[in-house]
Amino acid sequence: MRTVDIVERIEGEAKLVCTWDDKIITNAQIEFLNFRGFEYILEKKAPLDALIYTPRICGICGQAHLKATVEVLENIYKNLNYEIELTNKAKLLREIGLNIEIIDSHIKWFYMFIMPDITALSSKDFSSYKPLKGEKWLKSSFITSEIIKSLAIIGGQWPHTSYMVPGGVVSDPTLLDLTTMKNYLDSAINFFEDDFAGVCIDDYLSFSKAEDLDKIGKDLKDFIDLCFEHGFDKIGKSYNRHLVLSSTELFKVGKSNKRVINRVDLERIEESCEYTFNIDKNKQSKEAYTWAKNVRYADNFFETGPLSRAVISKRAFISKLHEKFEDSVLTRVMARMDEFVHLLYITKNLISKIDISEESFVKPKISLNEIKNAEAKSVVEASRGSLFHDISIKDGKISKYNVITPTVWNLGPGNKSEPSVAQKAIIGLDSIEKAEITLRSFDICSVCTTH
Amino acid sequence: MKKDKKPKVLWLQAITCNGNTHSFLSANNNRMRLFLNSFDLIYHPSLTTDITIKEIIEKKINFDFLLVEGAISSNKEFFSISGYSPYEMLNILVKRTKYLIAVGSCASYGGLHAKFEQNSDIQGIGDSLSAENLYILKHPVVNLTGCPAHPEWIIQTLFSLKDYGKMALDEKGRPKELYYGLAHHGCTRNEYFEWKVEVKHFGLKEGCLFYEQGCRGPMTHSNCNKILWNDVSTKTRAGMPCIGCTEFDFPRENMLETKKNIGIPNEVPLEVSKRAYLSLTGVAKTFKIGRLNKKLID
Numbered sequence: 001m002r003t004v005d006i007v008e009r010i011e012g013e014a015k016l017v018c019t020w021d022d023k024i025i026t027n028a029q030i031e032f033l034n035f036r037g038f039e040y041i042l043e044k045k046a047p048l049d050a051l052i053y054t055p056r057i058c059g060i061c062g063q064a065h066l067k068a069t070v071e072v073l074e075n076i077y078k079n080l081n082y083e084i085e086l087t088n089k090a091k092l093l094r095e096i097g098l099n100i101e102i103i104d105s106h107i108k109w110f111y112m113f114i115m116p117d118i119t120a121l122s123s124k125d126f127s128s129y130k131p132l133k134g135e136k137w138l139k140s141s142f143i144t145s146e147i148i149k150s151l152a153i154i155g156g157q158w159p160h161t162s163y164m165v166p167g168g169v170v171s172d173p174t175l176l177d178l179t180t181m182k183n184y185l186d187s188a189i190n191f192f193e194d195d196f197a198g199v200c201i202d203d204y205l206s207f208s209k210a211e212d213l214d215k216i217g218k219d220l221k222d223f224i225d226l227c228f229e230h231g232f233d234k235i236g237k238s239y240n241r242h243l244v245l246s247s248t249e250l251f252k253v254g255k256s257n258k259r260v261i262n263r264v265d266l267e268r269i270e271e272s273c274e275y276t277f278n279i280d281k282n283k284q285s286k287e288a289y290t291w292a293k294n295v296r297y298a299d300n301f302f303e304t305g306p307l308s309r310a311v312i313s314k315r316a317f318i319s320k321l322h323e324k325f326e327d328s329v330l331t332r333v334m335a336r337m338d339e340f341v342h343l344l345y346i347t348k349n350l351i352s353k354i355d356i357s358e359e360s361f362v363k364p365k366i367s368l369n370e371i372k373n374a375e376a377k378s379v380v381e382a383s384r385g386s387l388f389h390d391i392s393i394k395d396g397k398i399s400k401y402n403v404i405t406p407t408v409w410n411l412g413p414g415n416k417s418e419p420s421v422a423q424k425a426i427i428g429l430d431s432i433e434k435a436e437i438t439l440r441s442f443d444i445c446s447v448c449t450t451h
Numbered sequence: 452m453k454k455d456k457k458p459k460v461l462w463l464q465a466i467t468c469n470g471n472t473h474s475f476l477s478a479n480n481n482r483m484r485l486f487l488n489s490f491d492l493i494y495h496p497s498l499t500t501d502i503t504i505k506e507i508i509e510k511k512i513n514f515d516f517l518l519v520e521g522a523i524s525s526n527k528e529f530f531s532i533s534g535y536s537p538y539e540m541l542n543i544l545v546k547r548t549k550y551l552i553a554v555g556s557c558a559s560y561g562g563l564h565a566k567f568e569q570n571s572d573i574q575g576i577g578d579s580l581s582a583e584n585l586y587i588l589k590h591p592v593v594n595l596t597g598c599p600a601h602p603e604w605i606i607q608t609l610f611s612l613k614d615y616g617k618m619a620l621d622e623k624g625r626p627k628e629l630y631y632g633l634a635h636h637g638c639t640r641n642e643y644f645e646w647k648v649e650v651k652h653f654g655l656k657e658g659c660l661f662y663e664q665g666c667r668g669p670m671t672h673s674n675c676n677k678i679l680w681n682d683v684s685t686k687t688r689a690g691m692p693c694i695g696c697t698e699f700d701f702p703r704e705n706m707l708e709t710k711k712n713i714g715i716p717n718e719v720p721l722e723v724s725k726r727a728y729l730s731l732t733g734v735a736k737t738f739k740i741g742r743l744n745k746k747l748i749d
Contacts, residue, residue, distance in 0.1 A: 006533055008497075009497055010497075011469045033530075033531050036567060041567050046704060049704065052707075053563065058468050059470030059473040059599070060473050062468075112497065132499065142484075156680065157681060157685060157686055158681060163691050170691045174748065277528075279569050360654030361653040361654025363653075
C-alpha cells in the first residue's frame with residue numbers, strides 16, 4: 001500500500017509518500033516539489049549582491065546564509081593572497097547575530113512545529129499550546145519577537161538584513177546598544193527559567209546525567225512526558241553518524257561514526273542528483289521525484305544539526321541522553337532545546353567581550369568586481385545544521401554558486417543502495433503520526449531544502 | 452466581539468522565502484495580540500491546524516482578507532501548493548475574498564523570485580489575475596511592498612480596511628499613507644546627507660551612505676525610518692544602505708555601491724535636477740562643520 005501525506009507547517013510544504021507492508025512503513029519518499037532556482041539567479045550577479053540574495057533563500061535562517069556568503073567572499077580574497085584580517089569586534093558581532101537567530105528559530109520550532117503535533121496525540125487538555133490562541137503559544141511568539149530585537153540592534157532589522165560585509169560588519173554599536181541586547185537576552189533567560197524549563201539556568205547548565213531529565217519542569221516537561229508516553233525515546237533512529245562542518249564558541253567541527261574525530265575535509269563532500277529533478281529535462285533521471293539533491297561525506301550519509309553538534313562537542317547532558325536514547329526523536333529535540341539555552345548563555349558572554357573602541361570594518365584592498373578568476377568555499381552552523389557555500393567568480397561576476405543546506409544532508413533523497421538520514425529514521429515505523437513527528441524532529445524546511 | 456463577527460483572514464504562501472511570515476511573527480507583542488483578538492486568522496500554512504487549504508477550497512469557505520506572500524507562477528513543474536499552481540490557487544481564492552493584499556515585494560511585483568529566468572512567468576499578483584477575475588474585487592489589490600513587508604504595515608492596512616473599507620493607493624498600488632515618504636525621512640544620518648559628508652567606510656555611525664555605499668533612501672518610498680523595525684532600528688540607522696526593497700525594480704544590480712559620474716551619484720534624490728544637485732553639493736561641501744567630521748562619541 002502507498003499513502004501520500006502533505007506535510008505542512010514547515011517552511012513551505014512537502015509530501016511524505018510511504019509504502020506500507022502489514023502496517024509497517026517499508027519505504028518513505030520525502031518529496032519537495034517547489035524550486036526557486038537561487039543558484040541560477042546568482043549567476044552573472046555582482047559578488048557583493050549575493051549578500052542581498054542569499055539571506056532570502058530562507059526567511060528564518062537568513063543570517064546563516066549571510067554569514068556563509070560573507071565568508072565565502074572573504075575566502076575569495078584569501079585564495080588570492082589578499083587576506084582580510086577581521087577585528088575581534090566584527091567576528092563577535094557576526095557570531096552573536098547568528099546565535100540570536102538560532103535561538104529565535106529553536107523556540108519557534110518547539111512551539112509552532114513540535115508541540116502542536118505531539119500534543120495532538122494525547123487525550124489530555126493541551127489547549128494552551130493551540131496555535132494563535134493558546135496562552136503558551138502566544139507567550140512563545142511574544143518572547144521570540146523580543147529576542148530578535150537584539151539582532152535588529154546590530155543588523156537594523158530582522159529578517160533580511162545584510163549587516164555582514166567583506167571586511168567586517170556595517171554597524172557600530174554603542175555601550176548602551178550592547179546593554180540593551182543583553183537585556184533582551186535576559187528576557188529570554190527569564191522565559192527559559194519561568195515558562196520553558198522551570199529550572200534556573202545555572203542549574204540547567206550543570207546537568208550531566210540522563211536522570212537530570214527529571215529536574216525539568218514546565219513546557220519542556222510536557223514534551224518529555226508525551227515523548228515517553230508515546231515511545232519517542234525509542235523511535236526516529238537513523239545512522240547515528242554525525243557531522244559538523246564549522247566551529248564556533250559552542251560548536252566543534254568534526255564527524256562521528258562511533259568515535260568522534262575533530263577533522264573534516266570539505267573535498268570529501270559530494271552532492272548527487274539520482275532522484276532529483278533537473279531544469280533541463282534531458283539531463284533528468286527517470287526516477288526523479290524531488291527537487292532536493294542528496295549529499296554525502298566520504299560516501300556516507302551523515303546527520304547534521306543540533307544533535308550532531310552536541311555529540312561532536314561532547315556537551316555533557318545531551319551526550320548522556322544520547323548514550324541512553326541514541327538518535328531518537330527525544331534526543332534530537334532535547335539537543336535542539338539544550339542548544340538554545342547554551343547559546344543564550346554564551347551569546348551574553350560574547351556581547352560582554354566586545355571592545356567598542358575597535359573598528360567594525362576593515363576595507364578590502366581591491367573590489368570583488370576586479371577579480372578575474374577565483375573560487376572559494378565556506379561553512380557555517382545554521383539553526384538546522386551545517387551550511388556550505390561554494391562560489392566561483394569570473395571577470396568580476398559570479399559564474400557559479402552552489403549551496404548545500406543542512407536540510408539537504410538530513411532530508412534529501414537516498415541513493416540506490418541506502419536511504420537518506422530522515423528516510424532511514426522513518427522506515428520501520430507503524431503509524432503516519434509517528435512518521436510525521438520523526439520527520440519534524442529534523443526541523444524540516446522546504447525553502448532551504450530546495451532553494 | 453463574537454468570533455464569527457471577526458473578519459476572516461487567510462494567508463497564502465506562493466513562491467517565497469517565508470520572510471514576510473517571520474517579519475509578521477516578529478511584530479510588537481501588543482499589536483499582535485490586538486490583531487489576533489480582532490481578526491480570525493483562519494489559515495496560515497506555517498501556523499494553523501484547524502483547517503487545511505484543501506478544505507477551504509472544497510468547502511467553498513469565504514473570507515474577508517486574502518493575504519498573499521510570494522510571487523505567482525502558473526508553472527506547476529517548478530512550484531505547486533497542495534497540487535495547485537500558485538496561479539490556480541490565487542484565482543480560486545480571489546473569488547472568496549473581499550480584499551486582496553500582496554504582502555511583500557514578491558507578491559506585489561514578482562520581486563527577487565522573478566529573477567529566476569528559467570521559470571519565465573513569475574510575476575506579482577496584479578499581473579496574475581485571470582481575465583474573469585480581473586474585475587471581481589470590490590477594492591483594488593493593495594501592494595505592501597518591501598522585502599519583507601513591515602508587520603506594522605500589514606496590521607495598519609488590515610485595521611484601516613476593516614474600519615473604513617478603502618484606502619488611497621498610489622500608481623503602484625501601494626497605500627499612499629504608508630509609502631508617500633521616503634526611507635530617507637527620519638534617517639539619523641540626514642544631517643550628513645545635507646552637508647554632503649560621506650561615510651568613510653562601512654562600520655561607522657558617522658556619515659551618509661548615499662554617496663558611496665549605494666543607499667537608496669532618497670529615492671525609495673517607505674516609512675522604515677518612521678516606524679522602526681522590530682521596534683528598535685532600521686538598516687540605515689544601523690549602517691546598512693537602503694537597498695530600495697519597496698520599489699518596483701528591486702533587486703537592482705550592485706546594490707551596495709553607488710554608481711557615479713564625475714564624483715556625483717548617477718541617480719540624484721527624487722525629482723531634483725542633476726545640475727542643481729551638483730551646485731548644491733559644491734556649496735554644501737565648502738562648509739567645514741567640525742562636529743560632522745569627527746566621531747560622535749569620543
